[in-house]
Structures are given as structure tokens and as C-alpha cells.
Amino acid sequence: MGPGMTFSEPETLDEVCSLLSKDPEARCLAGGASLVAMMNAGLLAPTQLISLRKIPDLGAITSMPDGSVKIGAMARHNDVAAFSGFLGAQRIISAAACRIGHPAIRNMGTIGGSICHADPSADYPTAITAADAVVSILGSEGARQVAARDFFVDWLETTLEQGEIAVSVTIPPDPSNASVHYEKFTRADGDFATVSVAACLGMSDGVVQTFRVVVGGVAEKPVRSPEDEAVFIGRPLKDSDIVEFSAALEALCNPIDDMRGSADYRLKLMPRLISRALKRAQADQLVSDSGETA
Amino acid sequence: MTQEFSAVGLSSARRDSSEKAGGAAKFADDYSVPGMLYGAILGSPIASGRIKSIDLTEAKTVPGVVSILTADDLPDRRVGSFIKDEVTLARGYVRFVGEPVAAVAAETKEAADLAAQLIIVDFEDLPSVCSLDEALAEDAPLVHPGQDDYVRTSETPTNGNIFWSASILEGNPDAVWDSCDVIVEDTYETPGQYHAYMEPCSALAEPDLAGRITVRSTAQSIFYIQGRISDELDIPMSNIRCVAPKIGGGFGGKNGVSVQPIAVALARASGRPVKITLSRSQDMEMLRSRHPTRIRMRTGAKKDGTLVAREAELWFDAGAYTDESPAVLSFGMLCSRGPYNCPNISVKGHAVYTNKLKAGSFRGFGNPQATFASESQLDALAVKLNMDPIELRRKNAMKAGDHWLGGQTVDSCAMTQCLDALDERLKEEVSALPPAEEGWQRGVGVSGLSHISGLMGTSAFVNLRADGTVALQTGVVDIGQGSDTVLPQICAETLRLPLESIAYAAQDTDSSPYNWKTAASRITYTAGRAVMQATVEMRERILRDAADMLECSKDDLELDIGGTVRVVGADRKVSFREIAARAFNRVGGPIVGQHAFAFDGPRFDPKRAAMSNFAFDNLGVYVFGAVGVVVDVDTVTGKTIVQKVWSAHDIGRAINPQSVEGQVQGAVVQGVGYALLEELVWENGRLTNPSFMDYKIPDGMDAPSEITVMLIEEAPEATGPFGAKGIGEAPIVGVAPAIANAVFNATGARLTRIPMTSERVLNGILSL
Numbered sequence A: 001m002g003p004g005m006t007f008s009e010p011e012t013l014d015e016v017c018s019l020l021s022k023d024p025e026a027r028c029l030a031g032g033a034s035l036v037a038m039m040n041a042g043l044l045a046p047t048q049l050i051s052l053r054k055i056p057d058l059g060a061i062t063s064m065p066d067g068s069v070k071i072g073a074m075a076r077h078n079d080v081a082a083f084s085g086f087l088g089a090q091r092i093i094s095a096a097a098c099r100i101g102h103p104a105i106r107n108m109g110t111i112g113g114s115i116c117h118a119d120p121s122a123d124y125p126t127a128i129t130a131a132d133a134v135v136s137i138l139g140s141e142g143a144r145q146v147a148a149r150d151f152f153v154d155w156l157e158t159t160l161e162q163g164e165i166a167v168s169v170t171i172p173p174d175p176s177n178a179s180v181h182y183e184k185f186t187r188a189d190g191d192f193a194t195v196s197v198a199a200c201l202g203m204s205d206g207v208v209q210t211f212r213v214v215v216g217g218v219a220e221k222p223v224r225s226p227e228d229e230a231v232f233i234g235r236p237l238k239d240s241d242i243v244e245f246s247a248a249l250e251a252l253c254n255p256i257d258d259m260r261g262s263a264d265y266r267l268k269l270m271p272r273l274i275s276r277a278l279k280r281a282q283a284d285q286l287v288s289d290s291g292e293t294a
Numbered sequence B: 001m002t003q004e005f006s007a008v009g010l011s012s013a014r015r016d017s018s019e020k021a022g023g024a025a026k027f028a029d030d031y032s033v034p035g036m037l038y039g040a041i042l043g044s045p046i047a048s049g050r051i052k053s054i055d056l057t058e059a060k061t062v063p064g065v066v067s068i069l070t071a072d073d074l075p076d077r078r079v080g081s082f083i084k085d086e087v088t089l090a091r092g093y094v095r096f097v098g099e100p101v102a103a104v105a106a107e108t109k110e111a112a113d114l115a116a117q118l119i120i121v122d123f124e125d126l127p128s129v130c131s132l133d134e135a136l137a138e139d140a141p142l143v144h145p146g147q148d149d150y151v152r153t154s155e156t157p158t159n160g161n162i163f164w165s166a167s168i169l170e171g172n173p174d175a176v177w178d179s180c181d182v183i184v185e186d187t188y189e190t191p192g193q194y195h196a197y198m199e200p201c202s203a204l205a206e207p208d209l210a211g212r213i214t215v216r217s218t219a220q221s222i223f224y225i226q227g228r229i230s231d232e233l234d235i236p237m238s239n240i241r242c243v244a245p246k247i248g249g250g251f252g253g254k255n256g257v258s259v260q261p262i263a264v265a266l267a268r269a270s271g272r273p274v275k276i277t278l279s280r281s282q283d284m285e286m287l288r289s290r291h292p293t294r295i296r297m298r299t300g301a302k303k304d305g306t307l308v309a310r311e312a313e314l315w316f317d318a319g320a321y322t323d324e325s326p327a328v329l330s331f332g333m334l335c336s337r338g339p340y341n342c343p344n345i346s347v348k349g350h351a352v353y354t355n356k357l358k359a360g361s362f363r364g365f366g367n368p369q370a371t372f373a374s375e376s377q378l379d380a381l382a383v384k385l386n387m388d389p390i391e392l393r394r395k396n397a398m399k400a401g402d403h404w405l406g407g408q409t410v411d412s413c414a415m416t417q418c419l420d421a422l423d424e425r426l427k428e429e430v431s432a433l434p435p436a437e438e439g440w441q442r443g444v445g446v447s448g449l450s451h452i453s454g455l456m457g458t459s460a461f462v463n464l465r466a467d468g469t470v471a472l473q474t475g476v477v478d479i480g481q482g483s484d485t486v487l488p489q490i491c492a493e494t495l496r497l498p499l500e501s502i503a504y505a506a507q508d509t510d511s512s513p514y515n516w517k518t519a520a521s522r523i524t525y526t527a528g529r530a531v532m533q534a535t536v537e538m539r540e541r542i543l544r545d546a547a548d549m550l551e552c553s554k555d556d557l558e559l560d561i562g563g564t565v566r567v568v569g570a571d572r573k574v575s576f577r578e579i580a581a582r583a584f585n586r587v588g589g590p591i592v593g594q595h596a597f598a599f600d601g602p603r604f605d606p607k608r609a610a611m612s613n614f615a616f617d618n619l620g621v622y623v624f625g626a627v628g629v630v631v632d633v634d635t636v637t638g639k640t641i642v643q644k645v646w647s648a649h650d651i652g653r654a655i656n657p658q659s660v661e662g663q664v665q666g667a668v669v670q671g672v673g674y675a676l677l678e679e680l681v682w683e684n685g686r687l688t689n690p691s692f693m694d695y696k697i698p699d700g701m702d703a704p705s706e707i708t709v710m711l712i713e714e715a716p717e718a719t720g721p722f723g724a725k726g727i728g729e730a731p732i733v734g735v736a737p738a739i740a741n742a743v744f745n746a747t748g749a750r751l752t753r754i755p756m757t758s759e760r761v762l763n764g765i766l767s768l
């Protein structure tokens, strides 16, 4: 702890927002997995830590009447991974959650902390973008909702303004009952992704109904292109389309060289992992299709 | 007929296992004493520069600061085992990022860290060289412009940043290349690897009022550290007492000095105990790595696989100071032929200064680098000859009575048996494995391996207690490898006592007999020999006294398990307790034994080999082995997973089989990291990955799911305790080439550079 840093555990969201709005150097503390690591590394020295631990029900995961699932900001990765109420494309969330770090990290880290930290190599940003999720935000000025696609702004930067916190993430229902595959490439077990691909694929009568593919680790935020996705709808899934799609996404990438891999390697991996993810998702579709007809 | 053993060959639990599992074991940083200060070190922020001035004004204002030291406060001495080029704190110049420049002692760790940050050093930046290429370039800036003035143990030629060159020649390779049916040639590159011991380096120095100082620290030798502190700070050894706490792994990284002299200097300056514990990042930036190397190698053979000639040139990137580089280089050269006969061989080696942290000893000591080249090359030969890779190795394998490169006779050698054992298991078990996942390709690779276990001096004391139990003392520090259990086992067996009857003292330079270091896989063999001989000396006295008491000849006596001497074939006996009682109080005095020796094996043979500038001439007791791996390679990403490893070892005899197995498994996993993941990376002179976030070692999920250890006990070492040889390093030596050979077998891509990151493997596959 830096000299003079204070620690508080408020019991209401309003109190959190009011503390945050008064002090630009204050940080709220969720699981602490990223925040405390950054403090230890000397990269961050907040004046205040405001724990979200005592806010009632902030970690709840709830299936809503309209079929959507609402995940409280303080829901731990392990609880999300184990939640059985996800259906269709929603399952990309649990598929990603169970690949985060090690068991100890999954017991500690929260979905709110992960998305607000906004590391483009993390797993949730990619997954919630592919799920078409909506983030509920509360600030001293009131509440607002932001689509996951617009939530991430830059490396470690979100749309959150000073005094705002993320309260929950809502995953919309998927009537197409899509298959999902989360393909994560890491150097070693428990590492962040070098490149990750979140794929949701719904097919019916041999043609694509739902197609969402989001790539992490290749730019300052998750890479997604709805226009290029739209091409697939209503047609059979063709390898040549996938190749073109990957090439189109490449134009949106801005990868860096780091210890997890060179920019060049990331660009090499991307189309390869996209095809693998779609093949696996398609195989699952075939299994569930034949399950239905049997 | 099998003899019954009381202690040797039993997998007794490590004597410190409950203490360690229960969290009671105390490591250096666990010690705190009243009045203790905390030390912090300011490391150089630049790779090369001249120190113009150091301003302590602001640092001194930090509340709680007691002492601040720079080179000006220390004796003006340069030290080092081979070349005296090292100083305690940078004097005039800095030569790598992280090099200690100043040190602070303060009432709290936070105050010490803050004050160290507030020290203002005015540097004149100088050009730096941060790779072999840069250091060897024409007109490269010199890391040590004054190197010709340094005191050296040997007048070896220097050339620019090359500070040590050595060579060895047997036969005449140049004359026989034309007679070879196949020749392979390549250049191999290996990375700087971090020791990644669990416990970062730490030292607690406690001065007393009589002017002596006690040092408790992370070290592989209490005696080496004592000598080094004495040398750096000009304090007589009689005033320095080094004691060994528990050590959380070393792997060679705690072989040399770390923060001990700085802690002692601060303790003397402040008159108070001072503890310094490095953070993980400081430990990575300030201390040592494995030598990055480049090795050019060429090998020729006959159609039937018989090796005819080899030529190799090795460049070892030593970092900014000499440390143990001449020895590491020399040993790497000595291992450049591997455990095979080859009549014509020429090896040249160079150690090169760069502006990076020191490279020093690391499990394998130059051998893993040389073996990566050598065993990759044998594999390439086998492919060219269309020959089974194990068959090629068997054809050329050394046997007892053959000569190591340099001409030493090898007395015990089970190389062929290791290859046979591996061959058999691979034939049975590889095809039985479940197939690779879709999109992955499977490959099998093998490597031979060898190492030494006899080196330098050691000694042991034993004495019989009044109740017939025994107290054993050595100067051997257990760094986690198990000597606290194995050395008492050797003592116990020599007297046919159970292990519980042996008390073993913690190491203390005031009372322990001398031992060089826990290094070079030498403890079980070298220190074990001293323990055995000291115990034999005591046993002789016990038997003499027993003969007196039983009124018979000593030759008619034998030891029963459990501390009784009996007359062979009769029911007359006397216990150790009775013998001790008589000796202590009436006849002959206490019963003790001691033994001291320096390794005395066969020397290099100048009639067989022309050698110049080798850093040593006295080492041996070679061990042999063979390792096989099955890998799966993801053709989509290049990711390589080692599924299974079989490691066969000519161990002479396993004193504690489970402990041996643990050493093999640990070394294999460290070898998997070396082969696939681990690499210290420098950019503009700065280490870019000094944390476990960026520098990855294999965890339980990355480790092979099964490591089968085969202990070959068919060639006991005549001079070894109960036939034993060493095991600490050998099992890492062949892992990287076996994996590279398996990657080739799986994909057709021959990687000559490790680590074989997924990126390099994929690029290898794509460029086929």
C-alpha cells in the first residue's frame, strides 16, 4: 500500500459512485487479481481502494423471464463457468470463463473486474462481444446501458467515465440455438491468450442462421465485423467464405509484438484459429441437429 | 544371493519432508532478529555507462534510513575465480541493467526501497553490446576495455570481447572428411534460461560485539560464500561464520555469491543485523542465467553409422562478468562428443563478454547446450543413413574402458544398457498410447546423455554416541536435492544401522568439515565417498574394540543390522552401546572417524588429446543415460506438447530410489521448459521478461503427463559409495534434443534453435 492510501467497504452502489466521482485516483476493488498485481508491480498507486465485496447481490447470476441471463459484476469466473442456465449462443460466456487463468484466479476474479480492466488478451471481452451482451453502468449522474461492442475503447480503457461502475452484464437469449466454440491459444497453461476466437454458429436446414466471430489479442480491443458476418447468413458455410472473412478481419487488426508472440505470428494464427473454431462449432451443430431429428 | 540392506536402496522419506510440508522449515527470509534493518539495492538502469557522480542527499532524508553505501565505502578490490573482474558495487562503470550500484539499510523495507529509488546517479551513456553478434562484430565496443590488466588464473588469449578461448584436438578431422560417407553440418542456438528456484536470493548478516559476523543465506556452499565475503570485503575468514538455512532450490543459481557481501557491508556500516531479500524481478535482473550459446557443428560417419569425425566451435555469451564461464565453457566443450566414440575431433570454444547479466552455472553446466547440438546432429545423421536412431547411438556408444574426450578412462559405463532399456520400452509403449487429437501430429525422439559426478574436495566427521547411535557432520548444503537424507543413509548402511540412528548436523562454517559446493552432481558420489570412508574408519575402531571385548580376531566379526557386532557363526555378540561405554570411559576414548579427499580420478591424457586453456583438469566419474519422448504437434498453431517421457539412467546404484526418481522428473520438466518455453529476452540492453507473467516455466498442466524413470544399476562405480554415481544434472541434458528430434519426426521440420516456441515450430512447418 502506498503511503496514505485508504480502504473502504461501502454497502450501497450509490456510495461507491459518490466516492469514485470525488477522487480520480480512487479505484474500486473487485477480485483484486489484476488491480493488486498492478499495484505490486508499481504500475498503479491508487489513493483509495473501494471494495465492492459488501454490496448485496452484486455477484448474482439470474435467468430472466425473457430468456436473457443477467450476470452481476461481482460474479466470480468459476461461478459463471459452472452456471447451467446459458442456452445456445449464451454458452460462449461459460466456455470462455472456464478457460481463464488457473483455478485460483477463477475463484478470485470477477466478470466486472475483467471487463473494466479491459485487457484485449483477456477472455471475457471477446466472449461478451460475441454474445451481443449489454453492460449496465451506474454513475453519480444515473444509469446507462452500453453494448459490449461499444464498451471497449482502447488498451485497458473502457467507456466508463469517472464515478461510473459496471453493475451487470446481460446476455441476450438466442432463439437460433447456436453452437459455440471458444478457441484460446496460450504459450503455457494459465496464461492470457496470444490469440483467442469466440465463435457462435447457428445453422438450420444446411444454412447459417447465426454467425458471430470475435477475435481477441490482435488489437487494442476485441475485433468484430458485423458487415462481414452478415455475408454468411442464409447460405451454407463455405471454406472460401471463411478465408475471405478472415482476410477482412485482418484489416481491422493492430497486433503487437510481445512475449506471447510476435504480431506476425498473431496474424498467422488468426485465420487458422477461426477455421478451427468454426469447424468445431459446426460439428456440434451437426450433433445437435441429428439429436433433434432422431 | 542378495545382501540385506539396513538403509541403502530404501526409499526413505526425506528427513525434512514433514517440516517442509507443514510450513515449519525456515528459509533465509524467514529469519528475523531484534534490531534488524532491511536492505535494498539500487540496480543500474542502463546497460553500459560511466558513473559521473552519485548524489545521496535526497535518499538520506527518508525517515528510517541508517546507512547508504557505494563503491567508495568498500575496499577497492576486484575478485573472481578465473578472472578478477568483479566488484561488490559498481566502481566507475556499470556493465548491465540491474548491476548493483548502491545499497541502503533502513528500519523498514519500504524506507529502504524508497531511499534506493531516490539515489541520483549521473551516468555518461556508453555504447553496449547485448548479443553475441554485437559483441563479436568488428570494432564492437568493449565491455571491459581494461581486461588485459585483470588478474587471471591462466594466461589465455583474449580478442576483443572474447575473454577466454580454449581448444581440444584428438586425431585429425581435417584429414578424414573425405573418407566419410555422410556429413551433417548446422548451427545451433540456445537461450538464456532463468534458474526459477522457488526461493529468490536472500541473506541475513548479523554482526556481534566481538567483531564477527554471522551470515544466513541462500547458497549452495557455506564455505564458498565465506571465502567470497572475505575476498570482497577484506575480512579474515575467522571473523565470518556462514550457516545454512533451508534452501528453496538452486539449480546452480545459488552456486556463486548473490547479496551476501552487500548485506555484510551494510551490517558492518550500521552495526546492526541487515536482511536483504530480492524480489523476483530483481533476482532475474541482477543475478545469473544459463549461458546463451551458438554452436557450429559438423559430423561425419561411415555408411554403417560408425562416427569418423566431428568439428565444433562454441560461443558462450557470458554476460558482463566472467563468473564461472571458463569452467562452463570448458565443460561444454568436453561434452561436445557426448557418450560416443569418435576418433577424430576438434572443438574450439570462446567465452564472450556482453552487457547483460552474468551467465553462470546452471544444471548441466554447458552440457545441455553441447548436447542439443550433438544429439540433433546424430538424429540428422540417422535420417540421412536411413538408420534407426537408437541403433546409430548403440553402434557408437562408449563402454567401460573407453576414453572420454580428453583421454580419461571411463571405468563404469552402462550406456548400451540404457539404450537397450529405452528401446524396449519405446517399442512396447509408444504404439499403445491413445492417438493424437485431430489436427495434431505425433512424433518420437530420442537422445543419449552423460555427465560427471566426481569433482573437488570434501570431508566428513562421524562419532559414536554413548547409546550406540551416530552423529554425522559434513559441509554439504541440501538445496532440496536430498543430501540431508542420502548422506545419513550411506553412513547408516556402512554400520548396518537404520537411518533413524544417524543424527545429521546442519551446516556451519564454525563446526562443519569443509565441502566445496552442492554442484556438479557431485554430492552423492564425492561427499558420499567421504562419509563412507569416515564411517569405515569408525567401523574399524568399533570392530577392533569388539574383538578385544569378545576376545577374538577382528576378522571373525560381522555386523548385524541394528548396531551389534557378532562372532561369525556363534552366539557371542556385543552392542555398539556397550562398545561406546567402554571406549568413552575406560579404553581408547571416544570412537570417531574422519575422511577428507579431493577428487582423484584419471586425468586428461596428453598423449591422446591436445588441449589448451581448459579451466580444470580434475573431474570425472561419468554417468550415462538415454531419454525418449513422444510429442504431439498442433499443425494449426505449432504448439508442441510432450505427452510422455522415458528416462534411463546409469546410476551405479540408487541410494534412495524415490529421491533419484524425483531428481529425474524435476530435471525432465526443467528440460521441457528449456526446450519449448523458457528464454530470457533482452531489448536495448534491458531484460524484457523479468517476471513469471512474461517468463513462463511449465506448470503441472504443461509438464508431460507421465515420466517413466528407469534406473540401470548394472555398472556399479567401484570407487562410489555402495557403487553410486550422481544424478542431479544428467536427466536435463538430453531433453531438448530428444524433443527437437521428435518435432522433426512429427513434422519434418528440424529446429536448430531452442526454445521451440509454437511460433518457431509453425514457421518451421510452413517453410517446409
Ligand SMILES: Cc1cc2nc3c(=O)[nH]c(=O)nc-3n(C[C@H](O)[C@H](O)[C@H](O)COP(=O)(O)OP(=O)(O)OC[C@H]3O[C@@H](n4cnc5c(N)ncnc54)[C@H](O)[C@@H]3O)c2cc1C
Pocket (backbone or CB within 6 Å): A027, A028, A029, A030, A031, A032, A033, A034, A035, A036, A037, A052, A073, A099, A100, A101, A102, A105, A108, A109, A110, A111, A112, A113, A114, A116, A117, A121, A122, A123, A124, A160, A164, A165, A166, A167, A190, A191, A192, A193
Ligand atoms: C496469474 C493470473 C492469470 C490470469 N489469467 C487470465 C486469463 O487467462 N484470462 C483472463 O481473461 N484473465 C486472466 N487474469 C485476470 C483475471 O481474470 C482478473 O480476475 C480480471 O482481469 C480482473 O478481475 P478482478 O475481479 O480481479 O478485478 P480487480 O483486479 O479487482 O479490478 C480490475 C480493474 O477493474 C476495476 N473494476 C473492478 N470491478 C469494477 C466494476 N464493477 N466497475 C468498474 N470498475 C471495476 C478496478 O478498479 C481495476 O481497475 C489473470 C490474472 C492473474 C493474476
